[in-house]
Amino acid sequence: MKKNIPSYYNNIDLILDEIWILLQRGVIDRNEDFRLPVVIVNSNGNADGRIVVLRGAFKDKNILRFHTDRRSPKVSFLKENKKIYFVFYNKKRKIQVRAEGISTIHYKNDITLQAWKNTQMISRKCYLSPQIPGDLINESASDLSKEMGENLPTLENSEVGYENFCVIESKIKSFEWLYLASQGHRRAKFNLDNNTKTWLVP
Ligand SMILES: Cc1cc2nc3c(=O)[nH]c(=O)nc-3n(C[C@H](O)[C@H](O)[C@H](O)COP(=O)(O)O)c2cc1C
Secondary structure, rough: OOOOHHHHOOOHHHHHHHHHHHHHHHHHOOOOHHHEEEEEEEEOOOEEEOOEEEEEEOOOOOEEEEEEEEOOOOHHHHHHHHHHEEEEEOOOOOOOEEEEEEEEOOOOOOOHHHHHHOOOOOHHHHOOOOOOOOOOOOOOOOOOOOOOOOOOHHHHHHHHHHHHEEEEEEEEEEEEEEEEEOOOOOEEEOOOOEEEEEEEEO
């Protein structure tokens, strides 16, 4: 039986739009695989990756956004070296996207204020730890008080988390696309700075 071949399979002009559709879906749809990219930064000369939640994908500005604790090691690394790298994979569609960018750390400005207002209690809870993320502790423990446990903070109690909240915006310079298909994979690269694109050997 002949498998369905997507329209972008042999048409590079359709791929960039498809990338942004998946990214924007990732921001709003919890079930979209692109919601949870791996983010890689340079940590003192070593590569260092982790998963984050994609919180913004702005096609008009080529910007991706995620939220984090400004005390976390990745923020220190990004202060040293703004280069950032994202890897996304949609299992059902068999699409991998790699994105190379330059990051900006937003802290206590209009962007963070707006983002914080829209941050749900379950997420605000992540910013309430008095301890610094990644610090050593002597026994297995959460970073939250025992009283907090599974409870959510009140709106008032959550506000202190804003002190630790920051938004990382990344201006994407290039995307690399890989589509896996039994009839032959497809790979393409998009340079967003000079608006060029090319097929690559998969
Ligand atoms: C599903 C999932 C979603 C996550 N989302 C975020 C996030 O949006 N922001 C964040 O800073 N960490 C997030 N984390 C935790 C990071 O992967 C990482 O463990 C943490 O940020 C510490 O990273 P660092 O020590 O490199 O700074 C998430 C982890 C998982 C498993």
